[in-house]
Amino acid sequence: MTPMSPLPRVAAVLLVVGCAADEPSTTMLVGLDPTDAPIAELDPKWRARFTAGDAVFERVYRESQGLGPLYVRTACAACHADDAKGPGFVTKMAATPDAAALLQWGDTARPYTAAGASTPIAPPDDPRVTVSRRMGPAVFGRGYLEAIDDAEILRVEREQAELVGPIRGVANRVAWHAEIASDGRFHDYAAGDTGLIGRFGLKAGVATLDDFAAAAFLGDMSITSPLRPNELPNPDGVTDDMHAGVDIVADDVNLAADYVRLLELPLRPDVDDGDDGAALFEEIGCATCHVPTLHTRADWPIAALADIDAPIYSDLLLHDMGAQLADGVTDGLAGPQQWRTAPLIGLRHLRAYLHDGRAETIEDAILAHGTTDSEAAEVTRAFLELDDDDRDALLAFVEAL
Numbered sequence: 178m179t180p181m182s183p184l185p186r187v188a189a190v191l192l193v194v195g196c197a198a199d200e201p202s203t204t205m206l207v208g209l210d211p212t213d214a215p216i217a218e219l220d221p222k223w224r225a226r227f228t229a230g231d232a233v234f235e236r237v238y239r240e241s242q243g244l245g246p247l248y249v250r251t252a253c254a255a256c257h258a259d260d261a262k263g264p265g266f267v268t269k270m271a272a273t274p275d276a277a278a279l280l281q282w283g284d285t286a287r288p289y290t291a292a293g294a295s296t297p298i299a300p301p302d303d304p305r306v307t308v309s310r311r312m313g314p315a316v317f318g319r320g321y322l323e324a325i326d327d328a329e330i331l332r333v334e335r336e337q338a339e340l341v342g343p344i345r346g347v348a349n350r351v352a353w354h355a356e357i358a359s360d361g362r363f364h365d366y367a368a369g370d371t372g373l374i375g376r377f378g379l380k381a382g383v384a385t386l387d388d389f390a391a392a393a394f395l396g397d398m399s400i401t402s403p404l405r406p407n408e409l410p411n412p413d414g415v416t417d418d419m420h421a422g423v424d425i426v427a428d429d430v431n432l433a434a435d436y437v438r439l440l441e442l443p444l445r446p447d448v449d450d451g452d453d454g455a456a457l458f459e460e461i462g463c464a465t466c467h468v469p470t471l472h473t474r475a476d477w478p479i480a481a482l483a484d485i486d487a488p489i490y491s492d493l494l495l496h497d498m499g500a501q502l503a504d505g506v507t508d509g510l511a512g513p514q515q516w517r518t519a520p521l522i523g524l525r526h527l528r529a530y531l532h533d534g535r536a537e538t539i540e541d542a543i544l545a546h547g548t549t550d551s552e553a554a555e556v557t558r559a560f561l562e563l564d565d566d567d568r569d570a571l572l573a574f575v576e577a578l
């Protein structure tokens with residue numbers, strides 16, 4: 178209910194102001210909405226893109242603007258409210274090989290119809306189909322992920338391969354395609370490249386934010402753009418909607434991507450001051466996957482993100498997290514049990530944890546991703562062996578990231 182929402186925000190602002198007064202070293206990064214702040218020290222051109230992109234991200238699309246024929250939600254913000262996780266989600270389906278025909282319209286459910294369509298894509302009632310849920314992940318700080326140098330991701334992949342124990346991260350690979358190249362500002366791909374490193378999406382299946390935004394417009398809202406000009410196949414065979422032809426211009430896609438690209442990491446009060454929690458995070462091995470910093474490209478076009486140690490707490494690699502977290506879905510090199518190490522960013526602003534939001538607390542999330550068949554099994558055992566004080570210190574550290 179909207180009348181409720183201003184209250185927590187006011188409380189959050191007071192809290193931040195209180196921290197800043199007690200603790201002079203804490204930079205004040207946030208405005209009224211603690212998660213909707215642009216990266217500090219952007220030049221005026223990027224600031225203008227952030228503001229214009231914010232409006233695209235919040236915009237509710239209507240049939241007359243090209244919504245449909247089938248859709249999941251009507252705005253980016255419906256699944257990334259306050260740039261954090263959820264509340265909207267996407268339902269995924271996976272079929273055993275003999276039942277592949279049941280998913281002839283793809284592995285994503287699209288429950289709502291518009292523009293003359295009348296048949297949604299819903300999970301078939303068949304035991305051979307696995308149905309799972311993906312909550313929209315947080316989008317703040319994702320510009321840092323995009324700026325990470327490929328060489329850094331590959332370095333960590335090599336280092337993990339040499340470790341004793343189960344941890345073996347793998348970079349996802351994305352084939353070059355023309356749609357990605359239309360974002361000529363950020364990438365120096367040559368036609369024929371097939372080895373782009375995927376870093377966005379829960380299985381790291383997408384290489385750039387512009388490509389992700391174009392896919393989200395099409396997949397979640399059936400809004401076509403020059404980057405994704407054709408409506409997705411659907412049971413009614415509808416090939417266009419109430420807005421004839423391509424629905425939005427490429428710049429709308431780039432603006433939505435720029436907004437995400439320029440969102441600051443939520444404020445972190447002194448997470449790296451050598452306190453017990455930070456040390457334990459390293460010692461018991463959380464940091465093997467949730468790598469505290471990776472270095473960004475020196476030639477990155479956003480000066481504030483270029484040539485820095487980006488504190489993203491992820492290796493951007495895929496890990497086998499065991500059968501209980503599996504969804505049966507493959508995405509590029511990512512198999513049914515594999516997930517990208519979740520970047521630990523702004524956790525206190527999330528509504529629930531893990532890809533489907535099944536964990537209500539950080540401790541639940543750790544236990545759920547540390548089953549005996551998960552690459553995190555040994556680390557989770559070490560977590561369970563901590564005494565109460567150490568466990569509290571570790572959880573307090575993670576919660577503040």
Ligand code: HEC
Nearest residue numbers: 249250253256265267311312313377378379393394397433
């Ligand atoms: C119906 C809910 C929904 C809507 C609407 C939606 N998203 Fe998402 N978003 C998701 C889900 C679920 C994922 C994870 C996708 C996956 O891995 O399959 C995601 C992932 C992302 C990511 C990658 C984040 C990461 O950590 O890698 C970005 C960026 C993003 N969305 C941006 C957008 C933009 C921009 C729009 C509007 C054009 C949008 N989303 C609309 C649900 C949604």
Ligand code: HEC
Nearest residue numbers: 463466496502516517518519530531532542552553556560
């Ligand atoms: C083998 C690599 C690996 C190790 C070790 C590991 N994690 Fe994770 N972590 C992941 C992956 C992959 C995910 C995403 C799983 C999913 O969404 O289903 C994740 C998710 C999380 C989440 C949920 C974040 C969110 O946005 O929902 C938290 C919290 C977390 N890890 C904390 C920890 C802590 C604390 C430790 C150490 C006790 C740890 N992890 C050890 C790989 C790892």
